[in-house]
Amino acid sequence: MTPAHKVKITYCAECGYEPQTLDLAKALMLEFGARLSCIELIPWEGGTFEVSVDGQLIHSMKRDGGFGDGAAIKDAVRSRLTG
Amino acid sequence: MTIDRARFDQGLTYEAFKAQMTRNRERLEENEKRVDLAKENVAAFRALPRPVKVVVLAEDWCGDVIANLPVLGRLAQESGKLDVRVFLRDQNDDIMQRYLNKGQFKSIPVFVFFDEDFRELGHWIERPASVTEIRAKRRKEIFAAHPEFGSPDAPVDALPEEVRVRLQGELAKMREDTTKFANAEVVRELREIATRVAA
Numbered sequence: 160m161t162p163a164h165k166v167k168i169t170y171c172a173e174c175g176y177e178p179q180t181l182d183l184a185k186a187l188m189l190e191f192g193a194r195l196s197c198i199e200l201i202p203w204e205g206g207t208f209e210v211s212v213d214g215q216l217i218h219s220m221k222r223d224g225g226f227g228d229g230a231a232i233k234d235a236v237r238s239r240l241t242g
Numbered sequence: 243m244t245i246d247r248a249r250f251d252q253g254l255t256y257e258a259f260k261a262q263m264t265r266n267r268e269r270l271e272e273n274e275k276r277v278d279l280a281k282e283n284v285a286a287f288r289a290l291p292r293p294v295k296v297v298v299l300a301e302d303w304c305g306d307v308i309a310n311l312p313v314l315g316r317l318a319q320e321s322g323k324l325d326v327r328v329f330l331r332d333q334n335d336d337i338m339q340r341y342l343n344k345g346q347f348k349s350i351p352v353f354v355f356f357d358e359d360f361r362e363l364g365h366w367i368e369r370p371a372s373v374t375e376i377r378a379k380r381r382k383e384i385f386a387a388h389p390e391f392g393s394p395d396a397p398v399d400a401l402p403e404e405v406r407v408r409l410q411g412e413l414a415k416m417r418e419d420t421t422k423f424a425n426a427e428v429v430r431e432l433r434e435i436a437t438r439v440a441a
C-alpha cells in the first residue's frame with residue numbers, strides 16, 4: 160500500500176498570504192498529484208508561513224525567512240516521498 | 243522622494259479608502275465604532291494650532307491596519323484638525339521605501355504627520371511597542387496555562403484541529419481584552435507627534 164503523505168501549509172490570514180499559499184499548494188498538486196494524500200491549508204496569524212510534510216517542518220518564515228524557494232520546498236517534499 | 247501638496251492630493255481620503263476596500267471593511271468599521279476617545283485627547287487634537295496633514299500607507303488585508311487606522315480615522319473625524327490621505331502600500335513603493343520599519347520591513351500602517359508646508363513632524367509605524375510587548379506576555383501566559391497547546395514556538399499544524407481551534411479562540415480573546423489598552427496607546431503616541439506642530 161502506498162503510504163499517505165500529508166502536506167500542511169499554515170499561513171497568516173491577517174497578512175494577506177493567501178496568494179503565496181495558493182501558488183505553493185497548486186505547485187505541489189501539479190508536481191505530486193495523488194502521491195500526496197492531502198494538502199491542508201491552515202489560516203493562522205502572527206506573520207506565520209510554515210510548510211510541513213508528515214509532521215516535519217520543511218519551511219518556516221520565522222526560521223528560514225520569506226516564503227521559501229518553491230523548488231527547494233518541492234525537493235524537500237520529494238525526499239519525504241521517496242525516503 | 244518627498245511628499246508635496248501635489249503628491250499628497252493623489253492619496254485617498256479615509257472614506258475613499260474604505261469605499262475601495264475589497265475585504266475587512268466590516269471589521270474596520272466595527273473597530274472604528276469601538277474606539278473610545280478620552281475627552282482630553284480629542285481636546286488636545288482640536289487645540290492644535292494649525293491643521294496637520296497625515297500620509298497613511300495601508301492595505302485592506304493587514305490586521306494592524308484594520309486595528310489602528312480606525313483610531314486615526316476617529317481622531318480626524320472628532321478633531322477636524324487632521325487631513326488624512328491614504329496610499330496603498332503596494333502601489334506606492336517610493337513612499338514605503340522612506341518609512342521602512344527598522345530600515346528593512348514594509349510594515350503597515352504607516353502614519354506620517356506633516357505641517358501645512360509639508361515639513362515632517364514625525365511618523366508612526368505598525369503598532370506601539372508596548373502593545374507588542376503586552377500581547378507577547380499574554381500569549382506566553384496562555385500557553386503556560388494550557389499545556390495542551392504545546393510550546394509557543396512550535397508549529398501549530400502539529401496540534402489536533404480541535405486544540406488549534408481552542409488556541410485560536412484564546413488568542414482572539416486575548417487580543418480583544420487588550421484592545422482598549424492598545425487603542426489608548428495608539429492615541430497617546432499619535433498625540434505626541436501631532437502636537438509637535440508649531441503655532
